[in-house]
Amino acid sequence: MESLYFSLNEINPLLQCSLCDGYLIDPYTIKECMHTFCRTCILSYFKNLSRSEYKCPKCDVNLEPVSDISKCLIPDRQLGDIVRSLLPSLDIDEINNEKLFYEQNSLSIPKDLRLKLRLVKTLSPMRYTDQQGQIRLRSFNDKSTVSSLTKKSIIPIALQIELCKKFIDPSLILKQYPRKYLCVNSQLHIDHIRKYLETICQISKPYQVYLFFYDSCLSDSTPLLLIKNLLFPSTDRIKLYFSIILNK
16 A cells, blocks of 8 residues: 655645634534634634624634534544644644643643643744744754754654543543643653543542553553654554553
8 A cells, every 4th residue: 555645735724723823723613614723713703702793704604593602613623633643743832832821820730731741841842933033833854953852862752542442441431531642752651641641531549541552551661762662663653542440
């Protein structure tokens, strides 16, 4: 089977929000016309409009008069996964933006955000401001960037995590699911990812999260970089499964 190669510039219009002109973050789609926007962007757009003014900001299609505009919107998780798969460093920007929001509003940083900050604190964000004050996208092909990363032995790894429902207790109800794609520090171990999943999924004893590579359970002390080099040497990401098991 032949591989398909394409330039990111060619598909950028499909990955961007027309309201903020940035990449789609937590994308939501309008049911009537199937145009997609960032969740925050589209909710902010409708916030100060009356019901009679509810229209798609891109095509002006009239939306049904509803008491809650969110009923006209549906989450597009597949598109969100595609964006994060193509741009794994984008999550770092959003984590830093979320931290900045809490700091500017003098709010305490939630536990799950503190954990995310620990995971990515040594990684460079995708956007940066150059000497002319212009906001640009960082390229890891840049010699200085690669040299810096190599010198510190810090390599960003794209991590794909999927829930394996085969071993989950049917009585267990998850209130929140982790993101399918993450960009993490290669110096982390499986233990860090397990704790992240337990925090996001709000898992506590007697339940515990286990990470697998196919049928092999991974030890907490296993470094992600070792997994990448041994099990995924020719791919651009690590793909692991996790399950939640009741420890009796």
